[in-house]
Amino acid sequence: MASFSKHDVRRGLNAVRWPLFWTRVGMCAEALWQATWPLVTVVLAVFAVLMLGLQDSVIVEVVWAAAVIAALAALAALIYAFARFRLPTRAAALVRLDETLPGRPLQALMDTQAVGDADAASTAVWRAHQSRMAERAAAARPVPADLRIARRDPYALRYVAALIFAVALIFGSVWRVGSVATMTPGAGADLATGPVWEGWAESPRYTGRPTIYLNDIAEGPLEVPAGSLITLRLYGEVGALTVAETVSGRAGELPPASASEQDFTVVQSGEITINGPGGRTWSVAVLPDDAPKVAILNDPDADALGEMSLPFTASDDYGVEAGEARIALNLEAVDRRHGLATPPESRPTLTIPLPMPIAGNRARFEESLIEDFSEHPWANLPVTVVLSVLDAAEQQSETAPRAIILPGRRFFDPLAAAVIEQRRDLLWSRDNATRVAQILRAVAHRPDDVFRTEVDQLRLRRAVNRLETLASYGLTDEQQDDIARDLWDLALAIEEGDLSSALERLRRAKERLNQAMRDGASPAEIEELMRELRRATDDYMRQLSRQAELDNQNNDEDGQQSGNQNQMQMNQDDLQRMMDRIQELMEQGRMAEAEQALQELQEMLENMRVTQGEGQGGQSPGEQAMEGLADTLREQQGLSDQAFRDLQEQFNPGAQAGENQGNEGRNGGQGRGNQHSQGGEGQGEESDGQQGGEGGQQDGNGGQGEQSLADRQQALRDELRRQQGSLPGAGTPEGDAARDALDRAGRAMDGAEQALRQDDFAGAIDNQSQAMEALREGMRALGEAMQQEAQNSQQGQGLSESDRRADARDPLGRDPGSNGSVGTEEGLLQGEDVYRRARDLLDEIRRRSGEGERPDVELDYLKRLLDRF
Template structure:
């Protein structure tokens, strides 16, 4: 059989279809623009634009469209080129590996007479024919997106579709009858009721509502469209006073404001009795009195509700002049100030129909701080309606100062903010403060700064501008900073440096700093910590001359021990960071921050022992006993495994054998030991319950006190579970429950210590600054930690005297891992030990 003359006969069909696709592709590229313009023109005509343009404007618009369509059509046809067969071959060949179509159309150029070369060429052509047989047609690729950057073709198609569906009947010309609207015979109408978006309710299509009445939310939008001759259909409604209509009177819109009747008179008319559900006003109220939190922060809990959700809230605070003691600097009329408005916090997500939140704001530097005010809470819903609470008369919380000179400066600052007319009086009062002021201020630089404030006022009183509001506000800021320095001495600056050093080191740890930067930051933290602790020691109230010098020395020793522990922790952090153990360094840094925070809270807390000191000592003893009981339980677990058989010592029926010298009565001895441990655990639980019920724990009524009580309840439940597990012989479960009890007890102690620190600061403000060592309370070191029975504090982070719990935990884990690695131990024991260390 002779070979076909056309080498591409096997791909003729795919080649023909590819070429046809190229033709369609080029036709679309040539005609898309004139067709789009024609569709837009037809849409405008279908909607009757020609009848709405004045004068001859419609002819000019039609002419412009005609010229544009003809011009773009001519340009497209001029650019159109019929695809050649070679172009189709090239496109199809590019989709095949090795370009087989080009190979099939080639001829052997050299060595055609060589039989070996000819055979090689024939084999090559055979492979190419096999590849060519896999050819598939290539579809058209108009790629109009690059040519139509503004998607005009899509606009035209959408407009044409809208014209077919919704163009006014009788004005579509040839489009008549193509859409549902055009199919209507005689007058017709459509209607919708769209509830406000914030209600979340769906819209209603009036044409599909068969019942005589229904309910819609207030503010729903009613939209009606009449088709047919004007006046054939009429609207009657009592839902709103006004109706918005277009020029033809065929498109009507209005809001449903109140219940009433909605009727469409005319062919196919309908009537409904619509009930409008009113949108209720939002409600808001304070759920408790306004309180002053630590640092003078205002706290106000409130609840707000609305049928469709509260959108925003605001607290409006106004000065209550009638309740103010108008004496001294407050005797003159105050300067007019706008009400203080605070945005109420709202949930970021979720349902806002019922909101319970807490407003927190530090207004210590506001002119009205610590003065009587009236507070009104406002809540606004999505409809713009506002509900308000009743006015509450309160004293606006702010920071309180207790050092006499600092308190005097704050009162002078308040008088200046009350009215600038108090400027001369304020200067006189500050001059009086400087009279015989040697040693009168905790901060040595206070006299110089006070004298500067006096000169600041007097120099401006002699100028033409006078004591301006800007100058007054600037002086008020300086007096605030000076009062802080006097109240806390240079401790404020030291604390700020310490906080800055901590933040910089935390950031470096998160970003993976290099060793040089770590060394620099650690040196900065060491210096800041040393300066801060020296300030604490300097500001502690000295011991009376007739006092016990031994106690004073003991306090200094405890302070020194605490500082050495801090330095040791910083050395450990630096070493861990240099070794790349960033997670462990971050955990230790968090413990150091907690220690420094506790040091700050315990600063200068003196006076009589705070309530709850004995209870705290009792909880510390309970924690120590629980730790000891857990150690004994673990020891009992070790003994149990030590008494079981070693490899090869398995008795009859699979029972494990006995160690040499073991008596038959030792198994009951183990049961007796477990029973005794369970009994001791129950006794420890009873002691904890008595401490909860009978002893006065610190922080009653505070968040810290409640959290501490909750932690003790968790410890109580864990102790009960441990006792039950011991009775059942489940030592692993008992150890887990005992660990939970220990953690809960530690958490409770931490919460009670925080509450104690807050109470002591309050007492310090009432009774004056007291000795730092005495302020720690009986049985505590300067950092507020529990002391040992001999006055020695334990390791850092430990609630009871003895070894560092972290060190103890490491030792236990190392021992478990060592035993699990000993191949001579029974398989059951090794499996159990492996299960113990699996979570770690």
């Protein structure tokens, strides 16, 4: 075994000298980082803030406070560093290096043999051990420093500071750090070369003009809008800079000319001068803010129902903010006779907001004020109207008072007009109460000559009795308005009527049209009355057709034949041309000729006797079923309309009263009684006490008015079930399809009934829509079945289609429809009047959809209508 001396031990330790040195250097870095990381974090954060220039965007007091906080943090971090830092010794480095070697060879090399040094064998073993340890020590490598301090910095503040510093290096500037020196106490003297200033001219927001930085504006003229805010800031020695201005018009206490902060508003042209080093002078010219302008374009127009439309135009240089119309009674122009001779009660001026464009520029626009004043006491009386508008600067302009007649609905029935006149007198002054009661009692003295129904007679008598009773004790405001409302409803019922006879409706329409021509009605009113006459004529012709079929059926049962030699032939085109001629004469102002032509038309229609062609029998079972389903569909549509009105009332109580009155006038003269006591339009005119397939309706005297919607829906479901039992076409594909569709309609009606009993009107409307769609499908399938049956019958009898169609013409010369029903849709929806009516309906839907105060469910419904049509 080779010998191993102390020299060899020293040589082994020298082999690890450099690894030991670098290990000690790493330990020094480790100790230094662990002691100084708080100080480094604070320094990086402070430099990042300064390099980003944040000190320039806050007031100097904030900078000073932040500097104190940063200094205290740096001092605390420095104390922490001195307390924690310890320079690592050579022995500690040797121990760390030895710990990384297997068997700790460095410690073994420094050890001495404790026992057995006198024994040669023991000494040889010890030397062999040290030789192996020396070989291991020669393989030593420096130990890297452990710079992890996560336990000392659990919130990773060092990384936050490093990230901010990196952002500052990219987006900031090292030169900004020096700007903080100018914010230290006593450094103001070194700011630039002397005192400085800053200024801004902020225009009013409504002008849309940007803020002007005055330091960038050279001396000379300066244009700013009236009302602009001037802000000046003076820095440096107080008194070195002063401000003088003549644009604010301030007459009270003025701030010192040398004040460091000065704010004032430009109200007039003048000068702004900053005196001192670097000062400037501007000659300020004020851009005037003109007052808004408004003008009435034309006298107001009124439609057939009295709704006023007043066109106007408004403008402003920066846009109109709001406007209103003020309507006052023009007492000097009122014809002070009869009930108006009494001094009127004081009533406030009517104030109505003017409509403004929802979108777009309000600098100049044209709009129309649309309102209905038919129920107001001043309706159809002289008034003065004044329009005023306001701009954002609260400047106001208004028009000169314009004398007009306040439009309102006009009543052409003499009795209705008399009731409305007495209602106006009652609202004019409560002193007229006794006189109004006497006149109304005189009007109703011989009721059989003036009233068409006993209901209207009883309603007027009740109103008169109540008025006489209350007048003896003195009418209150509420009682006066309540009686006036009753008289208005009565006049509407008399004017529009509640007639079950098509002939009576025709005569009524003719009388109203004659009265309108004598009273000089407006074109809009004439057009509305002509539409009513056309509807009444169509209903009358349908009634004649049904009556002719019944007569022929009775003749066939008696074994008689009805000839058609003397039959009056008249087709739909002839009737349309006659009505167009009447309207044309009225539009040309030839009222006498128009009245004569109208009289001839009525006499011709009343004298017409309609018969069927030879061999034509009564209605077949299929035709009866088709007619019954059509009545059921109309009834279901009426129930759906009523449910929709109840839904509106549920969301907006009381809002539908006036609207229903207006809609009733558009429905061709059908009164409110028809809408609430019957299921749909046009039912009252055919109600002869029949039910089921012949009508499925109760009489037009309001028999259904006492039932709830749910009860009426249940009755309609029972009627549909009865109709299904007698439905023809059993066993055919078309007949089975019709029965399936009616089954779906019945289930939907059941769902609608359940929803109505739970006051779920929205759900009821959905089910009713499904029921109506299923009914239409059933009618289409039934029509196909009837057509197939007719073809089979024709093949068996050998009759040609042209022969059958020639014998089956209705009184107007129209061919029967393909589904077996009387009449056809071919050639309908023709003519200017129909298109004009369609445009009117679409305009009305658009108008209502733009009224934001309506319930959301109604607005959604109107939107669906617009999307569909």
